[in-house]
Amino acid sequence: QVQLVESGGGLVQPGGSLRLSCAASGTIFTIYAMGWYRQAPGKQRELVAIISSGGSTDSSDSAKGRFTISRDNAKNTVFLQMNTLKPEDTAVYYCHAYVDSGRTTRAYWGQGTQVTVSS
Numbered sequence: 001q002v003q004l005v006e007s008g009g010g011l012v013q014p015g016g017s018l019r020l021s022c023a024a025s026g027t028i029f030t031i032y033a034m035g036w037y038r039q040a041p042g043k044q045r046e047l048v049a050i051i052s053s054g055g056s057t058d059s060s061d062s063a064k065g066r067f068t069i070s071r072d073n074a075k076n077t078v079f080l081q082m083n084t085l086k087p088e089d090t091a092v093y094y095c096h097a098y099v100d101s102g103r104t105t106r107a108y109w110g111q112g113t114q115v116t117v118s119s
Contacts, residue, residue: 002026002108004095009113016117017083022095022110024076030100034071034078038091038115045094049080085117 008020024031035050049059049069057069068081078095095110 002028002097002099002101004097004108004110006093006095006110006113009093009115011116011118012085013119014086014117016085017081018085018115020080020082020093020113020115022078022097024097024099024108027101027103028076028099029102031073031076032098032100032105034095034097035069036078036080037094037096038089039094039112040088040091043091048093050096051078082115085115087117089115090117091115 003025004022006020006022008018012018031053033050033052036048037045038048039045047060048063049057049067051057051069051071053073066084070079092112093115094112097108099108
């Protein structure tokens with residue numbers, strides 16, 4: 001059993017910043033990758049950024065230059081530093097992790113944290 005819990009969402013003004021956190025807990029051998037997806041109203045869920053246990057990253061074009069993903073492997077935690085936020089960044093942000101729990105290796109999802117960018 002693996003659980004992902006997000007935190008750090010909220011309401012910010014355009015141009016502001018937020019730092020999202022996601023902590024994994026439960027039976028964990030290895031977390032191969034952790035990342036963030038988001039889903040805005042009326043849109044498909046999309047990748048924002050992802051980071052492997054070795055530190056390699058991938059991100060969407062909209063995230064590059066504004067968002068930075070990082071990871072604390074010792075604490076099984078991933079972060080998303082979001083700068084220069086725009087109204088179009090408003091969405092529910094979901095933590096994602098690909099986890100070897102000893103019994104299986106599969107993807108897990110958090111329940112999401114709301115990010116709202118508005119004046």
